[in-house]
Amino acid sequence: MNGIVPLWKPVGMTSHDCVVRLRRIFATKKVGHTGTLDPEVQGVLPICIGEATKIVPYLTDTSKTYLAEVTLGYATDTEDQTGKVIEQTPVNKGAITETVIERVLLNFLGQIEQVTPLYSAVKVNGKRLYQYARENQPVERPIRQVRVDDITYIEHSLSFKSDRAVFQFQATVSKGTYIRTLSVDIGKALGYPAHMSQLIRTGTADFTKKQTYTLEQLEQLKDSARLTECLYPIQSGLSHLPVYQVNEKLVSRVLNGQKLSQPDDWNSDRAYRVEHKGKLLAIYQSHPTKAGEIKPLRVFNSER
Template identity: 55%
Template sequence: MDGILALWKPRGMTSHDCVMRVRKLFRTKKVGHTGTLDPEVEGVLPICIGQATKIVPFLTDTKKVYIAEVMLGISTETEDSHGDVVEQVEVHEVPSKQKIENVLQSFQGEIEQIPPMYSAVKVNGKKLYEYARANQFVERPKRKVTIYDIKRLPDEKNNNRYIRMEVVCAKGTYIRTLCVDIGKKLGYPAHMSDLIRITTGSFTRHNTVDFQTIEDAVDQGNQLDLLMPMINGVNHLDTLQVDAQTKRKVLVGQKLARPEFITSTDPFVVIHGEQLLAIYQIHPNNHDEIKPIRVFHE
């Protein structure tokens, strides 16, 4: 049982809750998720099962697309709508459409963020939310993240205090913090009032399944039909196609001569036909060779 379950995570469940539920439904312990979503957030959460758990770090390190909502005038401890209010002001003068557009575009590219106190980022071996719950102040290190694209979406609430936007970003981006920083540039305290993740790598909202669909499939005994091939989780990496003779070497974890076209130091997948065999990289101590970092056994 090896593959990827493209789950639409519901609100009210942690990512770990989802993993535990999938373990029970598929009757296997070898299950892992590919990027934490807060309990109050719904969206695309690829779940890796069996040998697919070997690709979790590579699938986590992909572009994400979010639909986020900023509420102007109120800031909170957690930077979202579930924390205690820290500051509240009246929004007497709503920023113009052009000003909002200019501010959003100013965040495109590589930016610096200070992680929220209520986050799992570790400082001195301790998670920030542990400091926050103990009312302890700790200096948070700035981090560089990448926003590939950010654009405003039509207002659904007919309330100018809210700004809806679509954000395409790299891993490690805190959308909560982005919302707060956008508010600051517009001259108001702000927080993230809603968030949905609609894409992770090649997995989109349209090819996800919910728990009801999974449970129905389990009842009918065809839950394995819901699993996508492992290659779908690493199709953002470069590919090396090999013949049957080389395939046997790859499956036993042998080093290989480096092909000329492999120039990047990034990992790449090795396949035979449509079969995912391994993930390789250029040997760090001998650039004329490539070595396996993950091997998928038949």
């Protein structure tokens, strides 16, 4: 079996845990996830099966949509609800309104800079940041450019409890964007220490919650020999790539991984999915050293 399973990852499991479970369900080692979700986060996690594992880097590189809850009033060392409190400031109810939040969120649209969270797997000098944190060692965290394509306040989500305020926002962001860091920065812009108190991934590329399957549903499909029903075609994970249609004469050359002449309208900065009559054959890019040629990055044996 080859294809993509849009899994609804439950709270309490790592992305790797889900891969292990699907290896058993599909009886194959060729399983890969398309973007790590922390154990405390639930949501859309496309899992690639068989030949689809060849597109993991391309599907991982797509935009993601999240529903996040922000708590104003205190910050944590992990920037989310799992960490230790490191700063507290009582919230002035009169200063935080829905209008104020909506106005502040607009400032985060487009290209923004983020300081990589201390509790993350990003490496600095060969060592992961969370290791520096656990060993209480100082380290200069990288600053990254990320992109926020859309960010919206969830209407009527603002509430107050004791000296804290809680609200929700939805955001569609580029690969590498930390929503917990975004939540902290939004809090700072509102004038308060903050942390991300809940997170749900509601979309990855073109996959949404409506298309997902739970682990329990996958087990049921396996028991009734209907697992193929949950598999989306490989090209559904490549909808963000432009398409190059080849004629019948070129199909065998593509499937044999041969170089081709570069079409006149080819964008040398992009990878293309190469298809013939709706069938995905390969992914090609401009040849790095031979002008006027394109070369394969991935060839899909399932289409032979």
